[in-house]
Amino acid sequence: MNRRLALRLLVLACCIAGLAGCSNDTMEAPKLEFTNLLNIPPLLEPTIDQEGRKHFTITMQSGATEFFEGVETPTWGVNGSYLGPTVRVSRGDRVSFEVINRLDEASTLHWHGMRLPAAMDGGPHQMIEAGASWKPYWTIEQPAATTWYHPHLHEKTALHVYRGVAGLFLIEDEESRKLPSEYGVNDIPIVIQDKKFKSDGAFNENVTQAPFGILGNQILINGTHDPHWKVASNRIRFRLLNGSNTRVYKIGFSDNRTFELIANDAGLLPEPVSIDRLVVSPGERAEIVVEFEPGEETLLRSFPVKRDGITHSDFDLVKLIADRSLAPAPPLPRRLSAEPPIDAQHRETVRTFDFTTKSEINGKAMDMHRIDHVIPAGAREIWVIRNRGWDHNFHIHDAVFTILDRNGSPPSAYERGRKDTVFIPSGTTVKIAVDFGRYADPDTPYMYHCHLLYHEDSGMMGQFVIVEPGTENRVPRRLPDRGEAEHDHSS
Template identity: 30%
Template structure:
């Protein structure tokens, strides 16, 4: 990745809020798809639109993308910040306890919706595919922010098209603050930096290449064709296309984008920084490390701050996972350059397909598990202030494992492959289907175990459970995890967990507040789109 375009944190972000009640006068009438709750009085009201866009990502032709744009209809204009020079969605800033209304307008040519990844919300507000809306329609999301302070994100979730919609630009961060976080002496303002890491591929005309198509329209056709081909093969005929192969394996690009830019780097002061990093890639797993060998100091994961900082030589970051780093440049001389790397690792693709064909996904230098630089930081100035790394970050009330109603017999979800189709316990996704062993009781605590032993097709799977922040109770490592096992950060609250080939991972979670239909799935988006997703239902 090139690093010739240095930008500082002030230009990384800019405010985009338009806080004026006058804007309400121009708000179109809701369609029948909009969910109306007249008794709900929002503290923050945002209009969020998904629409075609273009971005100058390389010299020459602009790249066709899809983008979220937002405007504040009620509340603090600073609640919305745009990533400077990026086509990615704006960063939304909210407070715990705040009532949030977001009117989503779909200006794409296909169905879409919004999933609030990691948030604890009612099922009708969670972005389940059954609530996807068509072109020109609106959907109103209304919920109270109940999560603790942390780095969350939002993205589309229509069945069969999540991968392409995220790939072409529909993703953004949602940062939650609370009282506990506010009293800590953490880096703030220009020293609090959001970072979204993604991998993409370009054709000769600077258009994104995805599956076997280029550009949003062609890729959509390619994805549809791959799904049709899969159906044909399951029926006993047809050959596996390149697009279908990628869908089976996961997509791996040959260019790293940081905040939607291939030329991004960060100018910093001699001061501690809070780096909030999201792996926004469709399928690529990163093994994060500083090039000069200094430790990564982890202060937070998916569900917010840890109890205490954790020092790691490297950190594994799977798709959809977030990590918060304390990066202190106080002792670095002005002019120092530090590179964040993804180190080489084995084991993410252990089966027959992964051993040889896994290395074919992407270019030889950017195959799954390859080593490459991701992001350059340069120390360019002095700082007048200083901060000390807190010994205690947060107080976490852990779930007592003794409260689990199935402690001695965990609910088990085995990742399976049959007839060229991913599944859980042999089942693939159906829009509203729920098996008897996918029903859970409201106000109960359970242990869920995910088992990844899918034989000759064994490969890594990041598992995401909607509506939940869970604890990782136990991880039984497989043979393929030697290169990665020291990089897990399982100490905090999580909503996405990496399960490597041969691993068994037990999670502890509590089902509270809401009944309804929610999802659990692999967050390799091509796997999700091709069936590695199921519903679970919370019942009273």
Template identity: 40%
Template sequence: MKSKLFVTTLLVGSVILGGCSASNSQSGKHETMDHSNMTDEETTNMEGMDHSNMSHDEMMNMENGHASHTNPLPLNDSTGDNELALPPLLEPKHGVVDITAQQGKTEIFEGVETETYGYNGSFLGPVIRVNEGQTVTFRTKNNLAEPTTFHWHGVEISGEGDGGPHQILQPGASHDVKFTVNQGASTLWFHPHPEGATAEQVYKGLAGLIYVEDENSKKLGLPSKYGENDFPLVFQDRVFTEEKQFDYQAVRNEDGTIGDTLLVNGTFNPKLTIGKEKVRLRLLNGSNARNYTFKLNTGDKFQQVATDGGFLNKPITMSEITLTPGERAEIIVDFSKYDADHNIALVNEENTILLPFHIDDQKTSSIEISDSLNDFAVTDEERNLPVTKKLELFGMGPMVSINGKQFDMNRIDFTQKQGETEIWEIYNKPDMMGGMIHPFHIHGTQFKIVSIDGKEPPANLQGWKDTVSIEPSQTVKLAVKFNNKGIYMFHCHVLEHEENGMMGQIEVK
């Protein structure tokens, strides 16, 4: 393990390692952006970063950091020494789910206790399973020594229950969030969202999953035995001190904090034991900033069956899938053709071993996956709607903005009517150093990707989404409808970008 001094020098001394990917795209004029209501200062900032007040060293640090986005700090290979931990499965009891944010100590490394945060335990959280149409009360409590919130990422819920920075829960306080599950089968998640502290609280361990089931999901024949052929996989990269502790402030990166140590479900050097059968893997990129491209080391293909907010219309055969922070995907891997002697693992784009699989020859079953999973569609009416909301994402580090502005809790940036679909156009404006990928997230809704640079999105993105990866110079159009009222955030899901101001607010009336 690298020393604390070395890590601090590597990550902080260079200012930016970056979790967003760099791009060589050249800056160009974006014809559809309306700047008529912007001040001269805002327009100037959007046309190009103003570096006039920066020192030479600061400029060099930014340039070095930006260049390093294409070569982020490498991860360790998993040795497969430890069986993957599975989060407890938690279902409502008399309609109530108790969820407590708390501090604790966790033995991530053998014989060492690391100080961590968790929900209903010392590290990470449970999988909460609910059903469409069910009325549920999330009974939340903050047992931390600092304020927090409970944000239900991907859940269609009223603004007052969404858990954004307005819904602060002080230490020792409790709050009931009651709502009716009004969306189809999906893999969602929850995490804190207090202004200025989201990144550190997630980094320390506050993250859990939410499974929504519906009548359709129960009929599709998908692997659905939790912990047997249906597995949650939460991928997070971290840096530990020599004492095997988290020291977020020492390694915090203004452009996204990257780690060299991979944890899957909080497990270091994990392996997953599975049978000779089709297995469902529910992937969550729960990292602060790192992007992951998942593939099998054998080069074999798999099937993607779901996006952030629900099933695709049919399984899509893939050889790899990339998820940016906050995104999820469900994939089916057929292990029936392998035996215990096979060396098979989930790896990333650098062929780093993320999760080796151990095949138990004694566990076999046969499952036929339905060719028809959903009836999702972008309608002709939605395609023909005019663009009514235009957003320009720009900048890096502490200089990030949306439409030339940084987040202000007291400012409402947009309004929209409940139940009405609008087209949002989001443009990722590159800067002088090429720009960065921004995973764009909208609270309280699941949206449809209408187009990417004027073209139909890839087949595996033609499903419900709440977070979309937008590359430099790219323009994405989304069909957005809110089924509930309230104030919701929209922001970059690189958590440090969010905290630095790449976030806005919409009020749904």
């Protein structure tokens, strides 16, 4: 080892010393110098067949990534060494994928936030063996939204996501195109992940640290450590994704400026909401629009968050440096979306879900063969999630919901849009109105689960199937042992 590399490793070791066993997140985050230009994940270009279907090829693979100069970290990624390209489609598009697994173990690829048939969902029932491929296809039948993709295999999701298999999946429509939409210029992805590094530069993969899972002391933004980004427009749309395993972020700016929240997980809000702080838990997304003046600088930050009596660290995320001359971006429309609200009419089916400190929902750990709920296609239901344990959050596949109340009170302004994931701190009861999908398949389940990935892997997950209305009582509550999963859903 040459002296220069040894010095870099020493600096890295000093930066992370003592954190390997720290589970309560009490140590300060290292001070940043903002030396690295923020990476913008490339757009994945499709091929288009004679019928107009857009086809994308995605390869899960291992590699090595240089987060710190001169130090390579073993990583996983999609079409590269870490993270994956951004998929961008339009409402109404017919899409197909070939997902190739070049990892040395089986995995899956789940389309988080997508409305699609259960067999195409990419959950734990759609395993892709090492060396195999999977060919899902569907039609984009939902409003504009920032969704994402990541592995979703039973008991090992946390490790596979932590190693780097994830990427953004953007849906556009006529309403979203009225907003800043020039990708990489005034439409900027911000994928936030925390990591722990060992002294040799490798990830600390102790993702099963109780009670939440791993909490890293280093932040990566789009896979970039210590990033800055040069603002070229007077109005920037940031697409925020909490891609971390367990950490919750309270997003704001170092100068406490206000910004406009324009979208939640499942799409655009009816109108912009002015705020200066935004809490995002793992799996949640939000879109914000921020105005800049020529030549100014500010930091996108995560402010301290209290969880289960512990104040978790604050972090600088990325330094934003405005050019001296800024291109104009479109003004925000006063009305963003005409999508109707998900109303509760007091006659919907009500289901209750209890969370505790055990790795269970309603006293049951995940069972791949047990069907927990049978739901008629197109149903609208009220789900009540009661948390009497650690902090959790809650995600439902192939569903969109609005939060009706938290402990009987209206939700915060930034939570009043259409969502698919919700943060539920200890001692909280959340009531949501859920709109379910219309793809009936009694043999293939969707998941609902805590999206703190250690909790999900430990058993805090359940399954439901969507069936033709009126057939609910004819569906078996146990799935047959079908042996090896089917991999090729080619058209």
